[in-house]
Amino acid sequence: MLAVFLKTLPFFGLIALGWLAARSRFFPEEGAAWLTRFVFFFALSAMLFRFAAGLDIGELFDLRFASAYLLGSLLIWLLGLTAARWRGLPLPEAAMEAQCCMTGNTGFLGVPMLVLLLGDRAIGPVLMVLTIDMLVFSTLITLIVHASRSGGLRLATLRPILRGIVANPMILSMVAGLLWSAFDLPLPGPLDEFLVLLGAAATPGALFAIGASLAGRRVQRLAASAWLSFAKLVLHPAAVGLAAMLFGVEHFAAGVMVAAAALPVAGNVYILAQYFGVAQQRVSTAILISTACSIVTLPLVILLIGQT
Numbered sequence: 001m002l003a004v005f006l007k008t009l010p011f012f013g014l015i016a017l018g019w020l021a022a023r024s025r026f027f028p029e030e031g032a033a034w035l036t037r038f039v040f041f042f043a044l045s046a047m048l049f050r051f052a053a054g055l056d057i058g059e060l061f062d063l064r065f066a067s068a069y070l071l072g073s074l075l076i077w078l079l080g081l082t083a084a085r086w087r088g089l090p091l092p093e094a095a096m097e098a099q100c101c102m103t104g105n106t107g108f109l110g111v112p113m114l115v116l117l118l119g120d121r122a123i124g125p126v127l128m129v130l131t132i133d134m135l136v137f138s139t140l141i142t143l144i145v146h147a148s149r150s151g152g153l154r155l156a157t158l159r160p161i162l163r164g165i166v167a168n169p170m171i172l173s174m175v176a177g178l179l180w181s182a183f184d185l186p187l188p189g190p191l192d193e194f195l196v197l198l199g200a201a202a203t204p205g206a207l208f209a210i211g212a213s214l215a216g217r218r219v220q221r222l223a224a225s226a227w228l229s230f231a232k233l234v235l236h237p238a239a240v241g242l243a244a245m246l247f248g249v250e251h252f253a254a255g256v257m258v259a260a261a262a263l264p265v266a267g268n269v270y271i272l273a274q275y276f277g278v279a280q281q282r283v284s285t286a287i288l289i290s291t292a293c294s295i296v297t298l299p300l301v302i303l304l305i306g307q308t
Contacts, residue, residue: 004299004300004302004303004306005296005299007117007299008113008117008295008298008299008302011109011112011113011203011207012294012295014203014204014207014208014211015207015208015210015211015214015291016211017208017211018032018207018208018209018210018211018212018213018214018215019211019212019214019215020211021208021211021212021215022211022212022213022214022215022216023215027212029216031212032209032212032213032215035205035208035209035212036209036213036267038201038205039108039201039202039205039206039209040107040169040170041169042198042201043198043199043200043201043202043205043206044107044108044111044169044170044173044199044202044206045169045170045172045173046173046194046195046198046199046202047111047112047195047198047199047202048111048127048170048173048174048177049173049174049176049177049180049195050177050187050192050195050196050199051111051115051123051127051174051177052127052173052174052175052176052177052178052180052181053177053178053180053181053187054120054123054177054181055123055124055127055177055178055181056178056181056182057178057181057182060124060127060128060131060178061128062124062128062249062250062253064247064248064249065125065128065244065247065249065250065253065254065257066128066132067243067247068240068243068244068246068247068249068254068257069128069129069132069240069243069244069257069261070132070136071243071246071247072236072239072240072241072242072243072244072261073102073132073133073137073236073239073240073261075239075243076101076102076231076235076236076239077098077099077101077102077137077140078098079098079101079231079235080094080097080098080099080100080101080102080228080231081094081095081097081098083097083227084097084098090148091144091148092144092145092148092149092276092278093278093279095140095141095144095145096141096145096269096272096273096276096278096279096282096283097224097228097279097282098141099137099141099269099272100228100231100232100265100269100282100283100286101228101231101232101235101236102137102231102232102236102261103133103137103138103265103266103268103269104129104133104232104236104260104261104262104263104264104265104266105210105263105264105265105266105267105291106126106129106130106133106260106263106266107130107170107206107266107268108206108207108209108210108266108267109206109207109210109263109264110126110129110130110259110260110263111126111127111130111202112202112203112206112207113203114126114256114259114260116203117302118255118256118259118302121252121256122252122256124253125253125256125257125260126256126260127174129256129257129260129261130170130174131171131174133266134165134168134170134171135165135171138268138272139165141272142164142272145276145278210267210291213267214287214288214291217284217285217287217288218284218285219285219288219289220281220282220284220285221281221282221285222285224282225282225285225286225288225289226289228265228282228283228286228290229264229265229286229289229290229293232264232265232286232290233262233264233290233293233294233297233298234297236261236262237258237259237261237262237301239261240257240258240261241254241257241258241261244257244258254305255305255306258301258305259298259301259302259305262294262297262298262301262302263294263298264287264290264291264293264294264298265283265286265287265290265291266287267287269283269287270283270284270287
């Protein structure tokens with residue numbers, strides 16, 4: 001346990017450094033927003049493009065893997081929705097809580113951490129998790145909120161959602177990388193070195209930005225947020241692990257899937273909550289609690305999947 005914890009400690013140390021810098025006002029609030037923008041549009045996109053350019057579509061998409069992750073995540077999403085509705089919450093709030101229960105910080109934390117910890121074999125499974133989260137569940141929550149507010153789905157509602165998917169730099173970079181790989185194009189030395197140099201900024205930049213973004217969050221709606229954090233850190237990896245066994249997912253890929261599911265609540269859930277004006281306090285606190293607790297829970301999950 002100690003060895004695994006020490007391997008993950010530098011990642012959480014960077015998050016803590018970002019938190020301290022922002023909390024002390026040495027790093028301004030608007031600085032965190034601009035750093036996040038740099039990582040999202042440039043550094044992380046370069047990393048994802050280079051990863052995808054080294055894969056083929058068969059390595060990225062495995063039907064059993066995708067089915068297992070989708071089933072396990074959907075079960076937890078429905079559990080979160082049911083629990084929220086049982087508490088009397090309206091559908092948009094219930095759907096946002098459901099989103100917290102299964103959407104992990106795969107882009108900013110999972111991609112750099114799991115690939116470095118588990119090796120290049122983890123690239124395909126991690127990108128598959130990221131793709132399903134963005135294409136399926138981010139679209140699902142957007143459709144539900146729009147439909148509940150407008151009395152149903154309309155073509156005018158679907159257009160901005162599709163535009164948002166197509167314009168997402170993480171999706172664009174992965175698609176571009178896969179096309180590069182499909183046409184068997186070489187990466188010229190200067191281009192490869194450029195991508196390596198730019199992509200190397202993704203890990204420290206993303207982790208520092210996560211910490212800086214947490215500095216302004218306050219613990220509110222503690223009971224509900226603690227439940228959402230428990231569902232994300234414990235129930236979600238357990239559900240996808242059982243689904244992976246059910247579908248007979250290859251051992252290593254199943255381990256990566258469980259580790260990805262054990263990541264804390266993603267920051268983009270708060271962006272959605274803020275955009276729609278739904279459950280911002282609960283989502284914000286769930287991100288704070290789950291990120292803090294994952295310092296212990298994530299190494300434990302990685303240790304457990306390494307022993308099975």
